[in-house]
Amino acid sequence: MNRNLLELLAAIFVTAFFVYLFGEARGYAGQSKVMPVAVTGLAVALSLAWGAQCSVALVKGGGAAGTGPAPFDLRRLAIVAVAVVVYALGIGTLGYFTSTIIMLPALSISLGYRNWLVAILVTLGFAAVLYAVFRLLLSVPLPAETLFGMVG
Amino acid sequence: MDILANIWAALPLVFSFDVMLAMVLGTTVGIAVGALPGLSATMGIAVLIPLTFAMSPLVALGMIAGIYNGAMYGGSIPAILLRIPGTPAGIATVFDGYEMARQGRARAALDISLTSSAIGSAVSAIALLLVAPPLAAVALKFGPADYFWLAMFGMMTVAVLISDNPAKGFLSACFGLVIGLVGIDSMTGTERFTFDQLNLLSGINIIVLLTGLYAIPPAVGLLLGQSDVDTSRLNFKGVKERIDWASLVPVWIRSSAIGLFIGLIPALGGNVAAILAWNEQRRVSKSPNYGKGAPDGLAAPECANNADTAATLIPALTLGVPGNAVAAVILGAMLVHGLKPGPELFRDNATTVYGFMLTMLITSGLMYVIGKLGARAFVNVLRLPPLLLGPMILALTTVGVYAVQNSMFDVWLMLGFGLIGFAMERMSIPTAPAVLAVILGPMAEASFRRALLISGGEYGYLFSSAISITLVVLIVLMLLTPVVRHIRARQRRTQEELPSGS
Known part of the structure; x- marks a missing residue:
């Protein structure tokens, strides 16, 4: 997609977001509303300015790509996004270490990493280090491990 | 005299076994993180803060x-060997460093880079020790x-200078200000931007924001293949070369001064210091092959980007005003440990703050020793597969953020900030003003009300004092x-168009 158009859409979304927050801030009482109203009001003005800049650039440059970070593969981004959401959901249900042991090799291999053995060895080693640090050393009460719990 | 007494009091603590071990570990991790393209000191510190809770x-x-x-030096390794700066501060290192490696002088280039980095860091740490206490x-x-x-100045400077488009810089600052406002207003008891969420009543923990904005986007970048490195070009071989160290002394003096000065100015960072130092050296260099593999062209940027490190902490520690993202992350870490940056810090926690400044000095020496002994190992860090490294960073940040308050809500919040950080990067919106605003916003509001x-x-x-x-x-x-x-x-455009038009 044209970068200027993408930025214009983002500017519209950001404007709507800050307009909503501005409305919320106006409902606060007394001194509590001074800063929120000032900040969200300024943000609305700035996002409108950003949108105007993008519109002008779109009219002037048409399909110009503009400068910015290198493009990326949307399919890969979708894989990463789904994996991260499933991973976070998995922590609550399967436990942190079980989810990590599944996510780490699954994500790397689904994105094109082909050395299974290294992926599995690195995963186990990494999980062991995390277990030592967060469970044994820091005693962080992580969510219960369903699978490991069944093993005992 | 107070400075000397405080340094003297902090010395035994700094040389205790656990602090020394932490410095060795930190320096080693820092060099490795800096060596990996796409990862930065900011990211390394943000990811590891939760590990320090029990310390x-x-x-x-x-x-x-x-x-x-360590990360500042580490960034020079891929810059020299692969022509890829490991961190933004390594940009100018590419000019002469990579050319030296191409000429089969990689070993000498790494030596010059390491020595210059260590000297820059040491000068910067000494300046921090001498300047910060009087300023406080x-x-x-x-x-x-x-x-x-002061808070307004800090926010505005970063918002204006860090981005080509000030609207985007200010927008980022506004986002940070809103994040800083979330929670119960301590003066009136009003809930602000909590949306009836119990988890938001006490505000958003700065670690959640920092890891989201600084650790998730680089991890996603690694997984998207944006930091792929062609390690077939990795060449660490080279004949042992006699380096004329004496000729580099004036370069180090000049570049250290540039790095220190740039470090004091908010929003400018190691990359600006390195490029300025490289340019300044070009002006005075007698080397006929400057820009094509000259040792002074490598020593200048490496010394300057390390001289910037401790200098950026001077306004952060003394005034509580961080000048850039990495200083903001360090302030965040201090807040986690109950240390409130500002002049009171030097009065109430003198031993700790002087100890910290001393560790900045000692780690510059450790960096030299570790860099020298582990040169080959750090070069091999570049062979780590990004597709394994990315998920590891995700897993580490997740458990780290969970450990802050044992809350999955924080994990989801961090992932949300990660998504926002990634989108901001794609839209060329700087994230540093947001982080600075989270720290400076509450300070501005409280001071304004007071x-x-x-x-x-x-x-x-508000306009009654000279300051x-x-x-x-x-x-x-x-x-x-x-x-x-x-x-x-x-x-400039008009002047350029005139000759062609006439």
């Missing part, structure tokens, strides 16, 4: 000092109105910078 403040700060110094004493004289304008309380609601009080007026003038000048920049660019 005493000085142990944690010793590790952070090691990561910060001056800062004790600041009133609420002065603090309000000033009005003292003056009985009289706004004139306030000076800061207001600086803010106005800062806001005029983009206008001046625009006018100059237009004049």
Whole structure:
């Protein structure tokens, strides 16, 4: 997609977001509303300015790509996004270490990493280090491990 | 004399076994993180802060000092060997460093880079030790109105200078200010931007924001293949070369001064210091092959980008105003350990703060030793597959953020900030103003209210002291910078068009 158009859409979304927050801030009482109203009001003005800049650039440059970070593969981004959401959901249900042991090799291999053995060895080693640090050393009460719990 | 007494008191703590171990670990991790393209000191510190929860403040700060110094040198390894700067501060290292490696002088180039980095770091740490305490004493004289304008100056400078488009810089700052407002207003008890979420009543933990904005986007970048490295070009071989160290002494003096000066100015970072130092050296260099593999062309940027490190902490520690993202992350780490940056820090926690400044100095020496002994190992860090490294960073940040309050809500919040950080990167919106605003926003609001309380609601009080007026003038000048920049660019374009038109 044209970068200027993408930025214009983002500017519209950001404007709507800050307009909503501005409305919320106006409902606060007394001194509590001074800063929120000032900040969200300024943000609305700035996002409108950003949108105007993008519109002008779109009219002037048409399909110009503009400068910015290198493009990326949307399919890969979708894989990463789904994996991260499933991973976070998995922590609550399967436990942190079980989810990590599944996510780490699954994500790397689904994105094109082909050395299974290294992926599995690195995963186990990494999980062991995390277990030592967060469970044994820091005693962080992580969510219960369903699978490991069944093993005992 | 106070400085010497405080240094003397902090020395035994700094040389204790756990602090030394933390510094060695931090420096090693820092060099490795810096060597990996796409990862930075900011990211390394943000990811490892949760690991420091159980440590005493000085142990944690010793590790952070090691990561910060180490990452600055680490960035030069891929810059020299692969022509890819490991961190933004390694950009100017590519010019002469890579050319030296191409000529089969990679070993000499890494030696020059390491020595110059260590010297730059040491000079910067000494400056921090000497300048910060007197500045903190001056800062004790600041009133609420002065603090309000100081916070505004810090936010505006970064928002204006860090981005080509000031609207985007300010928008980022507004986002940070809103995040800083989330929670119960401590003065009135009003809930602000909590949306009836119990988890938001006590506000958003700064670690959640920092890891989201600084650790998730690089991890996603690794998984998207944006930091792929062609390691087939990795060549660490080279004949042992005699380096004329004496000729580099003036280069180190000049570049250290540039790095220190740039470090003190908010929003400018190691990359600016490195490029300025490389340019300045080009002006005075007698080397016929400057830019094509000259040792002084490598020593200058490497010394300058390390001389910038501790200098950026001078305003952060003394005034509580971080000048860039990495200083903001370090302030965040200090807050986690119950240390409130500002002039009171030097009075109430003198041993810890002097100890921290000393660790900045000691890690510059450790960096030299570790860099020298582990040169080959750090080069091999570049062979780590990004597709394994990315998920590891995700897993580490997740458990780290969970450990802050044992809350999955924080994990989801961090992932949300990660998504926002990634989108901001794609839209060329800087994230540093947001992080600075989270720290400076509450300081500005509290100072503003205190000033009005003292003056009985009289706004004139905000302009009643010389410090306030000076800061207001600086803010106005800062806001005029983009206008001046625009006018100059237009004049340059007109001048360029004139000859071709006539």
